[in-house]
Amino acid sequence: MKFIKGRSKDKAVAKNMSSSNTFIDKVNSYQNGLGSRWQTLSPRDQLALIILSLFLLIFLGGYGGYSVHQAAKSSKEAYQGQIADYFWLRAQASNVDNNALAANSAEGAAIAPATRVNSLLSNSGIVDAQVVATGESVQLSFNNASQAVVSTALSQLSQQGWQFTQLAMEQDELTKSITVQATITS
Structure with missing residues:
Protein backbone atom coordinates (compact mmCIF):
# COMPACT_ATOMS: atom_id res chain seq x y z
CA MET A 1 0.00 0.00 0.00
CA GLN A 82 -11.53 74.82 -4.59
CA ILE A 83 -9.10 76.97 -2.61
CA ALA A 84 -10.33 80.09 -4.44
CA ASP A 85 -13.94 79.11 -3.70
CA TYR A 86 -13.08 78.56 -0.04
CA PHE A 87 -11.49 81.99 0.33
CA TRP A 88 -14.31 83.63 -1.62
CA LEU A 89 -16.88 82.03 0.67
CA ARG A 90 -14.87 83.05 3.71
CA ALA A 91 -14.71 86.63 2.45
CA GLN A 92 -18.46 86.64 1.82
CA ALA A 93 -19.32 85.33 5.30
CA SER A 94 -19.52 88.81 6.76
CA ASN A 95 -21.85 89.87 3.94
CA VAL A 96 -24.16 86.97 4.65
CA ASP A 97 -24.33 87.86 8.35
CA ASN A 98 -24.92 91.53 7.53
CA ASN A 99 -27.73 90.68 5.14
CA ALA A 100 -29.37 88.58 7.83
CA LEU A 101 -28.96 91.43 10.31
CA ALA A 102 -30.40 93.92 7.81
CA ALA A 103 -33.41 91.66 7.25
CA ASN A 104 -33.98 91.45 11.00
CA SER A 105 -33.76 95.22 11.45
CA ALA A 106 -36.09 95.81 8.49
CA GLU A 107 -38.69 93.67 10.22
CA GLY A 108 -38.42 95.84 13.30
CA ALA A 109 -36.49 93.37 15.42
CA ALA A 110 -34.17 94.98 17.94
CA ILE A 111 -30.51 94.14 17.46
CA ALA A 112 -28.37 93.72 20.53
CA PRO A 113 -25.75 96.49 20.94
CA ALA A 114 -22.88 93.98 21.05
CA THR A 115 -24.07 92.50 17.76
CA ARG A 116 -24.22 95.93 16.11
CA VAL A 117 -20.70 96.78 17.32
CA ASN A 118 -19.35 93.44 16.17
CA SER A 119 -20.97 93.95 12.77
CA LEU A 120 -19.45 97.42 12.43
CA LEU A 121 -16.02 96.10 13.37
CA SER A 122 -16.21 93.21 10.90
CA ASN A 123 -17.30 95.61 8.14
CA SER A 124 -14.23 97.72 8.93
CA GLY A 125 -11.90 94.76 8.53
CA ILE A 126 -11.48 93.77 12.17
CA VAL A 127 -11.68 90.01 12.66
CA ASP A 128 -11.91 88.10 15.94
CA ALA A 129 -12.99 91.11 17.99
CA GLN A 130 -14.14 90.41 21.52
CA VAL A 131 -17.34 92.34 22.16
CA VAL A 132 -19.31 92.12 25.40
CA ALA A 133 -22.40 94.09 26.40
CA THR A 134 -22.27 95.24 30.03
CA GLY A 135 -25.48 97.00 30.97
CA GLU A 136 -25.83 100.07 28.76
CA SER A 137 -22.21 100.04 27.62
CA VAL A 138 -20.27 97.74 25.35
CA GLN A 139 -16.71 96.64 26.00
CA LEU A 140 -14.59 95.68 23.01
CA SER A 141 -11.08 94.43 22.45
CA PHE A 142 -9.23 93.58 19.23
CA ASN A 143 -5.80 93.42 17.58
CA ASN A 144 -4.84 94.58 14.10
CA ALA A 145 -1.54 95.37 12.39
CA SER A 146 -2.86 98.25 10.28
CA GLN A 147 -3.32 101.71 11.76
CA ALA A 148 -5.64 102.60 8.89
CA VAL A 149 -7.99 99.71 9.67
CA VAL A 150 -8.03 100.56 13.37
CA SER A 151 -8.74 104.25 12.78
CA THR A 152 -11.45 103.40 10.22
CA ALA A 153 -13.13 101.04 12.68
CA LEU A 154 -13.06 103.58 15.49
CA SER A 155 -14.33 106.42 13.28
CA GLN A 156 -17.20 104.24 12.01
CA LEU A 157 -18.19 103.50 15.58
CA SER A 158 -18.29 107.21 16.40
CA GLN A 159 -20.19 107.98 13.15
CA GLN A 160 -22.84 105.45 14.13
CA GLY A 161 -23.44 107.34 17.37
CA TRP A 162 -21.25 105.38 19.75
CA GLN A 163 -19.42 107.47 22.37
CA PHE A 164 -16.11 106.33 23.82
CA THR A 165 -16.06 106.43 27.60
CA GLN A 166 -12.72 104.64 27.82
CA LEU A 167 -10.11 103.95 25.11
CA ALA A 168 -6.69 102.30 25.41
CA MET A 169 -4.43 101.59 22.44
CA GLU A 170 -1.00 99.93 22.55
CA GLN A 171 1.35 98.93 19.73
CA ASP A 172 3.64 95.94 20.04
CA GLU A 173 7.16 96.97 19.01
CA LEU A 174 8.05 93.61 17.48
CA THR A 175 4.92 92.73 15.51
CA LYS A 176 3.64 96.32 15.12
CA SER A 177 0.20 94.99 16.03
CA ILE A 178 -2.14 97.49 17.64
CA THR A 179 -4.21 96.34 20.61
CA VAL A 180 -7.39 98.32 21.23
CA GLN A 181 -9.51 98.10 24.37
CA ALA A 182 -12.52 100.40 24.66
CA THR A 183 -15.78 100.93 26.45
CA ILE A 184 -18.51 102.64 24.45
CA THR A 185 -22.09 103.72 24.99
CA SER A 186 -24.80 104.62 22.51
Missing part, protein backbone atom coordinates in the same frame (compact mmCIF):
# COMPACT_ATOMS: atom_id res chain seq x y z
CA LYS A 2 2.70 2.45 0.93
CA PHE A 3 4.43 1.78 -2.35
CA ILE A 4 1.25 2.68 -4.31
CA LYS A 5 0.70 5.89 -2.31
CA GLY A 6 4.28 6.95 -2.99
CA ARG A 7 3.81 6.36 -6.70
CA SER A 8 0.62 8.48 -6.76
CA LYS A 9 2.51 11.39 -5.13
CA ASP A 10 5.29 11.03 -7.69
CA LYS A 11 2.68 11.14 -10.46
CA ALA A 12 1.15 14.35 -9.06
CA VAL A 13 4.57 16.00 -8.85
CA ALA A 14 5.43 14.81 -12.35
CA LYS A 15 2.08 16.10 -13.64
CA ASN A 16 2.71 19.57 -12.09
CA MET A 17 6.22 19.65 -13.52
CA SER A 18 5.00 18.57 -16.91
CA SER A 19 2.33 21.31 -16.95
CA SER A 20 4.92 23.96 -16.00
CA ASN A 21 7.34 22.45 -18.49
CA THR A 22 4.72 22.70 -21.21
CA PHE A 23 4.32 26.43 -20.56
CA ILE A 24 8.07 26.95 -20.54
CA ASP A 25 8.32 24.84 -23.67
CA LYS A 26 5.67 26.99 -25.38
CA VAL A 27 7.51 30.19 -24.45
CA ASN A 28 10.81 28.74 -25.62
CA SER A 29 9.34 27.58 -28.90
CA TYR A 30 7.80 31.04 -29.44
CA GLN A 31 11.15 32.69 -28.76
CA ASN A 32 12.92 30.28 -31.08
CA GLY A 33 10.35 30.97 -33.80
CA LEU A 34 10.85 34.74 -33.44
CA GLY A 35 14.62 34.30 -33.46
CA SER A 36 14.54 32.24 -36.62
CA ARG A 37 12.22 34.74 -38.32
CA TRP A 38 14.52 37.59 -37.24
CA GLN A 39 17.48 35.81 -38.82
CA THR A 40 15.62 35.37 -42.11
CA LEU A 41 15.02 39.15 -42.38
CA SER A 42 17.43 41.19 -44.43
CA PRO A 43 19.66 43.67 -42.52
CA ARG A 44 17.67 46.57 -43.96
CA ASP A 45 14.39 45.06 -42.66
CA GLN A 46 15.98 44.35 -39.28
CA LEU A 47 17.10 48.00 -39.02
CA ALA A 48 13.64 49.23 -40.05
CA LEU A 49 12.00 46.98 -37.44
CA ILE A 50 14.38 48.21 -34.72
CA ILE A 51 13.70 51.85 -35.63
CA LEU A 52 9.94 51.23 -35.72
CA SER A 53 10.06 49.49 -32.33
CA LEU A 54 12.06 52.36 -30.80
CA PHE A 55 9.66 54.90 -32.26
CA LEU A 56 6.73 52.96 -30.85
CA LEU A 57 8.34 52.77 -27.40
CA ILE A 58 9.20 56.47 -27.42
CA PHE A 59 5.71 57.39 -28.61
CA LEU A 60 4.01 55.26 -25.94
CA GLY A 61 6.35 56.56 -23.23
CA GLY A 62 5.82 60.15 -24.33
CA TYR A 63 2.07 59.75 -24.48
CA GLY A 64 2.06 58.14 -21.04
CA GLY A 65 4.12 61.00 -19.62
CA TYR A 66 1.88 63.55 -21.32
CA SER A 67 -1.23 61.85 -19.92
CA VAL A 68 0.21 61.88 -16.40
CA HIS A 69 1.17 65.55 -16.83
CA GLN A 70 -2.33 66.49 -18.01
CA ALA A 71 -3.94 64.61 -15.11
CA ALA A 72 -1.66 66.37 -12.62
CA LYS A 73 -2.36 69.73 -14.23
CA SER A 74 -6.13 69.27 -14.11
CA SER A 75 -5.90 68.06 -10.52
CA LYS A 76 -3.87 71.14 -9.59
CA GLU A 77 -6.38 73.44 -11.32
CA ALA A 78 -9.27 71.76 -9.52
CA TYR A 79 -7.46 72.15 -6.20
CA GLN A 80 -6.73 75.82 -6.86
CA GLY A 81 -10.36 76.35 -7.85
Whole structure:
Protein backbone atom coordinates (compact mmCIF):
# COMPACT_ATOMS: atom_id res chain seq x y z
CA MET A 1 0.00 0.00 0.00
CA LYS A 2 2.70 2.45 0.93
CA PHE A 3 4.43 1.78 -2.35
CA ILE A 4 1.25 2.68 -4.31
CA LYS A 5 0.70 5.89 -2.31
CA GLY A 6 4.28 6.95 -2.99
CA ARG A 7 3.81 6.36 -6.70
CA SER A 8 0.62 8.48 -6.76
CA LYS A 9 2.51 11.39 -5.13
CA ASP A 10 5.29 11.03 -7.69
CA LYS A 11 2.68 11.14 -10.46
CA ALA A 12 1.15 14.35 -9.06
CA VAL A 13 4.57 16.00 -8.85
CA ALA A 14 5.43 14.81 -12.35
CA LYS A 15 2.08 16.10 -13.64
CA ASN A 16 2.71 19.57 -12.09
CA MET A 17 6.22 19.65 -13.52
CA SER A 18 5.00 18.57 -16.91
CA SER A 19 2.33 21.31 -16.95
CA SER A 20 4.92 23.96 -16.00
CA ASN A 21 7.34 22.45 -18.49
CA THR A 22 4.72 22.70 -21.21
CA PHE A 23 4.32 26.43 -20.56
CA ILE A 24 8.07 26.95 -20.54
CA ASP A 25 8.32 24.84 -23.67
CA LYS A 26 5.67 26.99 -25.38
CA VAL A 27 7.51 30.19 -24.45
CA ASN A 28 10.81 28.74 -25.62
CA SER A 29 9.34 27.58 -28.90
CA TYR A 30 7.80 31.04 -29.44
CA GLN A 31 11.15 32.69 -28.76
CA ASN A 32 12.92 30.28 -31.08
CA GLY A 33 10.35 30.97 -33.80
CA LEU A 34 10.85 34.74 -33.44
CA GLY A 35 14.62 34.30 -33.46
CA SER A 36 14.54 32.24 -36.62
CA ARG A 37 12.22 34.74 -38.32
CA TRP A 38 14.52 37.59 -37.24
CA GLN A 39 17.48 35.81 -38.82
CA THR A 40 15.62 35.37 -42.11
CA LEU A 41 15.02 39.15 -42.38
CA SER A 42 17.43 41.19 -44.43
CA PRO A 43 19.66 43.67 -42.52
CA ARG A 44 17.67 46.57 -43.96
CA ASP A 45 14.39 45.06 -42.66
CA GLN A 46 15.98 44.35 -39.28
CA LEU A 47 17.10 48.00 -39.02
CA ALA A 48 13.64 49.23 -40.05
CA LEU A 49 12.00 46.98 -37.44
CA ILE A 50 14.38 48.21 -34.72
CA ILE A 51 13.70 51.85 -35.63
CA LEU A 52 9.94 51.23 -35.72
CA SER A 53 10.06 49.49 -32.33
CA LEU A 54 12.06 52.36 -30.80
CA PHE A 55 9.66 54.90 -32.26
CA LEU A 56 6.73 52.96 -30.85
CA LEU A 57 8.34 52.77 -27.40
CA ILE A 58 9.20 56.47 -27.42
CA PHE A 59 5.71 57.39 -28.61
CA LEU A 60 4.01 55.26 -25.94
CA GLY A 61 6.35 56.56 -23.23
CA GLY A 62 5.82 60.15 -24.33
CA TYR A 63 2.07 59.75 -24.48
CA GLY A 64 2.06 58.14 -21.04
CA GLY A 65 4.12 61.00 -19.62
CA TYR A 66 1.88 63.55 -21.32
CA SER A 67 -1.23 61.85 -19.92
CA VAL A 68 0.21 61.88 -16.40
CA HIS A 69 1.17 65.55 -16.83
CA GLN A 70 -2.33 66.49 -18.01
CA ALA A 71 -3.94 64.61 -15.11
CA ALA A 72 -1.66 66.37 -12.62
CA LYS A 73 -2.36 69.73 -14.23
CA SER A 74 -6.13 69.27 -14.11
CA SER A 75 -5.90 68.06 -10.52
CA LYS A 76 -3.87 71.14 -9.59
CA GLU A 77 -6.38 73.44 -11.32
CA ALA A 78 -9.27 71.76 -9.52
CA TYR A 79 -7.46 72.15 -6.20
CA GLN A 80 -6.73 75.82 -6.86
CA GLY A 81 -10.36 76.35 -7.85
CA GLN A 82 -11.53 74.82 -4.59
CA ILE A 83 -9.10 76.97 -2.61
CA ALA A 84 -10.33 80.09 -4.44
CA ASP A 85 -13.94 79.11 -3.70
CA TYR A 86 -13.08 78.56 -0.04
CA PHE A 87 -11.49 81.99 0.33
CA TRP A 88 -14.31 83.63 -1.62
CA LEU A 89 -16.88 82.03 0.67
CA ARG A 90 -14.87 83.05 3.71
CA ALA A 91 -14.71 86.63 2.45
CA GLN A 92 -18.46 86.64 1.82
CA ALA A 93 -19.32 85.33 5.30
CA SER A 94 -19.52 88.81 6.76
CA ASN A 95 -21.85 89.87 3.94
CA VAL A 96 -24.16 86.97 4.65
CA ASP A 97 -24.33 87.86 8.35
CA ASN A 98 -24.92 91.53 7.53
CA ASN A 99 -27.73 90.68 5.14
CA ALA A 100 -29.37 88.58 7.83
CA LEU A 101 -28.96 91.43 10.31
CA ALA A 102 -30.40 93.92 7.81
CA ALA A 103 -33.41 91.66 7.25
CA ASN A 104 -33.98 91.45 11.00
CA SER A 105 -33.76 95.22 11.45
CA ALA A 106 -36.09 95.81 8.49
CA GLU A 107 -38.69 93.67 10.22
CA GLY A 108 -38.42 95.84 13.30
CA ALA A 109 -36.49 93.37 15.42
CA ALA A 110 -34.17 94.98 17.94
CA ILE A 111 -30.51 94.14 17.46
CA ALA A 112 -28.37 93.72 20.53
CA PRO A 113 -25.75 96.49 20.94
CA ALA A 114 -22.88 93.98 21.05
CA THR A 115 -24.07 92.50 17.76
CA ARG A 116 -24.22 95.93 16.11
CA VAL A 117 -20.70 96.78 17.32
CA ASN A 118 -19.35 93.44 16.17
CA SER A 119 -20.97 93.95 12.77
CA LEU A 120 -19.45 97.42 12.43
CA LEU A 121 -16.02 96.10 13.37
CA SER A 122 -16.21 93.21 10.90
CA ASN A 123 -17.30 95.61 8.14
CA SER A 124 -14.23 97.72 8.93
CA GLY A 125 -11.90 94.76 8.53
CA ILE A 126 -11.48 93.77 12.17
CA VAL A 127 -11.68 90.01 12.66
CA ASP A 128 -11.91 88.10 15.94
CA ALA A 129 -12.99 91.11 17.99
CA GLN A 130 -14.14 90.41 21.52
CA VAL A 131 -17.34 92.34 22.16
CA VAL A 132 -19.31 92.12 25.40
CA ALA A 133 -22.40 94.09 26.40
CA THR A 134 -22.27 95.24 30.03
CA GLY A 135 -25.48 97.00 30.97
CA GLU A 136 -25.83 100.07 28.76
CA SER A 137 -22.21 100.04 27.62
CA VAL A 138 -20.27 97.74 25.35
CA GLN A 139 -16.71 96.64 26.00
CA LEU A 140 -14.59 95.68 23.01
CA SER A 141 -11.08 94.43 22.45
CA PHE A 142 -9.23 93.58 19.23
CA ASN A 143 -5.80 93.42 17.58
CA ASN A 144 -4.84 94.58 14.10
CA ALA A 145 -1.54 95.37 12.39
CA SER A 146 -2.86 98.25 10.28
CA GLN A 147 -3.32 101.71 11.76
CA ALA A 148 -5.64 102.60 8.89
CA VAL A 149 -7.99 99.71 9.67
CA VAL A 150 -8.03 100.56 13.37
CA SER A 151 -8.74 104.25 12.78
CA THR A 152 -11.45 103.40 10.22
CA ALA A 153 -13.13 101.04 12.68
CA LEU A 154 -13.06 103.58 15.49
CA SER A 155 -14.33 106.42 13.28
CA GLN A 156 -17.20 104.24 12.01
CA LEU A 157 -18.19 103.50 15.58
CA SER A 158 -18.29 107.21 16.40
CA GLN A 159 -20.19 107.98 13.15
CA GLN A 160 -22.84 105.45 14.13
CA GLY A 161 -23.44 107.34 17.37
CA TRP A 162 -21.25 105.38 19.75
CA GLN A 163 -19.42 107.47 22.37
CA PHE A 164 -16.11 106.33 23.82
CA THR A 165 -16.06 106.43 27.60
CA GLN A 166 -12.72 104.64 27.82
CA LEU A 167 -10.11 103.95 25.11
CA ALA A 168 -6.69 102.30 25.41
CA MET A 169 -4.43 101.59 22.44
CA GLU A 170 -1.00 99.93 22.55
CA GLN A 171 1.35 98.93 19.73
CA ASP A 172 3.64 95.94 20.04
CA GLU A 173 7.16 96.97 19.01
CA LEU A 174 8.05 93.61 17.48
CA THR A 175 4.92 92.73 15.51
CA LYS A 176 3.64 96.32 15.12
CA SER A 177 0.20 94.99 16.03
CA ILE A 178 -2.14 97.49 17.64
CA THR A 179 -4.21 96.34 20.61
CA VAL A 180 -7.39 98.32 21.23
CA GLN A 181 -9.51 98.10 24.37
CA ALA A 182 -12.52 100.40 24.66
CA THR A 183 -15.78 100.93 26.45
CA ILE A 184 -18.51 102.64 24.45
CA THR A 185 -22.09 103.72 24.99
CA SER A 186 -24.80 104.62 22.51
